Amino acid sequence: MLSTSKIAAAAALMVAILPLSACGGDPTSGGGTGDSSSPAITIGSANFPENQLLAEMYAQALEAKNVKVTRKFNIGARELYLKALKDGSINMIPEYNGALLAALSPNGEVPQGVTTTDQVDQSLKKVLPSGLEILKSSPAEDKDTLTVSSDTASKYNLSSIEDLKPVAGKLVVGAGPEFKTRYQGLVGLNKVYGLTFKSFKPLDPGGPLTKAALKKNQIQVANIFSTDSSITTDNLKVLDDPKNLFLAQNITPVLTKSKVKGDVASTINQVSDALTTEDLTKYLAEVAVDKKSYKSVAEQFLSDQGIGQ
Amino acid sequence: MSLALLVPPTPMINYFGYLFDGANWTFGGDSSIPDRLLQHIFYTLAALLIGALIALPIGLLIGHTGKGAFIAIGLGNLGRSLPTFGLVLLLVTMFGVYIWPVLLALVVLAIPPVLAQTYAGIRSVDPAAVDAAVGMGMRPLQVLFQAEVPMALPLIISGLRSALLQVTATATIAAYASFGGLGRLLIDGLNRNQYDQVLAGAILVALLAIVLDYLSAAIERAVVSPGVRQRSTRRRTRASTQTPAQEGAVSSR
Numbered sequence: 001m002l003s004t005s006k007i008a009a010a011a012a013l014m015v016a017i018l019p020l021s022a023c024g025g026d027p028t029s030g031g032g033t034g035d036s037s038s039p040a041i042t043i044g045s046a047n048f049p050e051n052q053l054l055a056e057m058y059a060q061a062l063e064a065k066n067v068k069v070t071r072k073f074n075i076g077a078r079e080l081y082l083k084a085l086k087d088g089s090i091n092m093i094p095e096y097n098g099a100l101l102a103a104l105s106p107n108g109e110v111p112q113g114v115t116t117t118d119q120v121d122q123s124l125k126k127v128l129p130s131g132l133e134i135l136k137s138s139p140a141e142d143k144d145t146l147t148v149s150s151d152t153a154s155k156y157n158l159s160s161i162e163d164l165k166p167v168a169g170k171l172v173v174g175a176g177p178e179f180k181t182r183y184q185g186l187v188g189l190n191k192v193y194g195l196t197f198k199s200f201k202p203l204d205p206g207g208p209l210t211k212a213a214l215k216k217n218q219i220q221v222a223n224i225f226s227t228d229s230s231i232t233t234d235n236l237k238v239l240d241d242p243k244n245l246f247l248a249q250n251i252t253p254v255l256t257k258s259k260v261k262g263d264v265a266s267t268i269n270q271v272s273d274a275l276t277t278e279d280l281t282k283y284l285a286e287v288a289v290d291k292k293s294y295k296s297v298a299e300q301f302l303s304d305q306g307i308g309q
Numbered sequence: 310m311s312l313a314l315l316v317p318p319t320p321m322i323n324y325f326g327y328l329f330d331g332a333n334w335t336f337g338g339d340s341s342i343p344d345r346l347l348q349h350i351f352y353t354l355a356a357l358l359i360g361a362l363i364a365l366p367i368g369l370l371i372g373h374t375g376k377g378a379f380i381a382i383g384l385g386n387l388g389r390s391l392p393t394f395g396l397v398l399l400l401v402t403m404f405g406v407y408i409w410p411v412l413l414a415l416v417v418l419a420i421p422p423v424l425a426q427t428y429a430g431i432r433s434v435d436p437a438a439v440d441a442a443v444g445m446g447m448r449p450l451q452v453l454f455q456a457e458v459p460m461a462l463p464l465i466i467s468g469l470r471s472a473l474l475q476v477t478a479t480a481t482i483a484a485y486a487s488f489g490g491l492g493r494l495l496i497d498g499l500n501r502n503q504y505d506q507v508l509a510g511a512i513l514v515a516l517l518a519i520v521l522d523y524l525s526a527a528i529e530r531a532v533v534s535p536g537v538r539q540r541s542t543r544r545r546t547r548a549s550t551q552t553p554a555q556e557g558a559v560s561s562r
Contacts, residue, residue, distance in 0.1 A: 174487070202484075
């Protein structure tokens with residue numbers, strides 16, 4: 001029993017370290033794909049496994065439509081790859097609509113009424129730099145959640161954040177330190193849902209410490225991202241957010257406007273439409289836990305969905 | 310919209326705002342600097358005390374008998390090469406968010422300098438003095454505690470002081486596992502983009518390390534006999550080319 005949890009801990013550690021060791025891409029080296037008869041597109045990705053997997057899925061779907069794809073994966077921070085998009089060294093990247101909106105909003109503050117997918121996409125279109133365009137948002141989301149163990153869920157009969165109200169005073173929340181002071185954290189949970197928890201443990205945002213503490217019941221409520229594979233492997237219960245406190249974070253491809261032609265938009269939308277949060281979690285686990293290659297997992301996804309056949 | 314706006318303009322920050330905000334200097338509350346300082350000192354001293362309780366007897370034994378130096382030096386170097394941050398992360402993910410994994414990692418950090426310097430201190434005692442102590446009819450423990458330890462004290466204390474410095478700086482990791490200490494300022498500040506808080510944490514850790522080092526220097530002056538202090542200075546300059554590792558090689562011959 002202990003040994004399996006040790007292995008799980010070691011695996012979690014590896015996953016946590018992986019993005020650190022993997023950021024070596026050079027986003028600045030030239031990417032001027034020449035205009036030829038067949039359309040060409042350079043796809044970038046951020047430097048964490050999920051984003052790289054998404055980029056590979058879109059890349060393979062486009063290649064099946066005879067689009068010439070150049071891959072520039074593993075670009076570091078959002079500031080970097082947005083710059084790369086703007087200067088044309090990449091033409092497309094799978095983004096998260098809420099996070100992108102926050103990055104483009106003054107002081108990183110998204111207006112408080114804007115949380116659902118539609119609201120976020122509408123606001124995003126207003127602030128997106130000229131020359132860039134977002135395509136359809138996928139139903140798949142990698143967003144902040146409040147998550148409890150199945151034991152806690154059945155003990156207090158929890159299925160949504162609202163159900164926490166009578167019992168919050170008995171529960172400890174664990175999350176990254178910033179969760180305590182930001183609106184989409186304890187502040188909003190108090191204002192929107194009227195929750196006051198027993199205490200707050202500053203750990204890591206959806207990382208190995210938070211998950212370890214949740215497993216040991218040292219915290220009962222954790223801030224975990226919705227595509228985390230431990231939600232299925234550890235049988236965790238993600239609480240619904242009926243009042244939409246947490247910002248929508250749908251996978252939303254961002255493209256250079258000039259590249260949206262021919263089959264490009266329809267092919268990308270086909271992939272986005274087919275993808276669900278559960279799928280993304282499942283396929284991501286194959287990369288992060290089972291150590292399969294991005295290429296083979298993306299291939300598997302597309303053939304499962306019958307895309308590009 | 311121009312691209313320059315993609316990166317939000319850096320607001321004018323008062324870099325010392327957190328440090329010099331009087332509200333942060335009262336006891337109690339989430340932003341209390343005195344609380345963090347006391348927690349930090351507590352973690353540091355606890356780890357140093359536990360580390361010394363382990364390393365001092367072993368160092369004395371090895372230094373006195375001259376046996377087992379190879380193992381002690383090997384283990385000491387092993388402890389020194391373990392990354393403290395990785396150790397904390399590993400232990401906490403395996404066993405849960407408790408303070409003992411953090412203290413354990415700090416103890417592992419504190420042991421090597423104390424062990425190496427205690428051993429080296431005892432080995433560097435003038436053999437003639439030990440002979441004299443034996444000749445006066447002292448029993449082995451008396452030789453150790455009345456002749457060897459007083460003469461080795463400057464080196465033993467230098468080991469404790471170097472452990473104290475390292476642990477003071479590294480005790481910031483307690484905050485990573487949700488505990489207090491000055492690391493709380495660093496980690497919270499980084500995660501919340503409050504750089505004045507980060508700066509306050511960094512300055513306070515550095516100041517605390519300096520103050521603790523001065524205090525331990527004062528303790529050293531109080532407990533080391535003046536005669537030994539002079540002799541040891543002479544001896545250390547003479548033996549300065551000889552490292553503990555070389556001494557280990559000599560003694561295991």
